[in-house]
Amino acid sequence: MFPKLNSKQMESMMKRMGIKQVTVPANEVIIRTDDKLIRISNPSVTKVNMMGEQTFQITGQLSEEALETAPEISEEDVETVVAQTSVSAEDAKAALEKNEGDLAKTILELKSQTF
Numbered sequence: 278m279f280p281k282l283n284s285k286q287m288e289s290m291m292k293r294m295g296i297k298q299v300t301v302p303a304n305e306v307i308i309r310t311d312d313k314l315i316r317i318s319n320p321s322v323t324k325v326n327m328m329g330e331q332t333f334q335i336t337g338q339l340s341e342e343a344l345e346t347a348p349e350i351s352e353e354d355v356e357t358v359v360a361q362t363s364v365s366a367e368d369a370k371a372a373l374e375k376n377e378g379d380l381a382k383t384i385l386e387l388k389s390q391t392f
Contacts, residue, residue, distance in 0.1 A: 295327065298325050299324045301324050306335050350370055350378055358383055
């Protein structure tokens with residue numbers, strides 16, 4: 278981009294343009310999305326401040342893993358469904374899992390099946 282510029286010249290030019298760059302000592306960077314976890318090991322992290330806007334540049338060894346999307350069903354939720362619908366705890370838990378932990382939807386569904 279800028280031929281024949283050494284790092285000191287580049288740093289000086291960035292400073293004149295109002296760009297500040299700082300190295301961030303990091304051991305690991307984790308980015309969590311709705312469905313996966315992106316893990317960057319041995320990262321090189323640089324924080325760039327340009328006119329008040331902060332951005333991060335990250336390089337390193339990338340690995341991705343899928344996140345468990347099933348909701349956690351508490352015993353209290355199961356007991357609530359059992360009390361409201363008179364089904365067994367096993368049926369209540371299965372219905373909650375099917376409805377992704379939505380209590381109201383589960384209760385309405387089970388009540389409509391009993392009529």
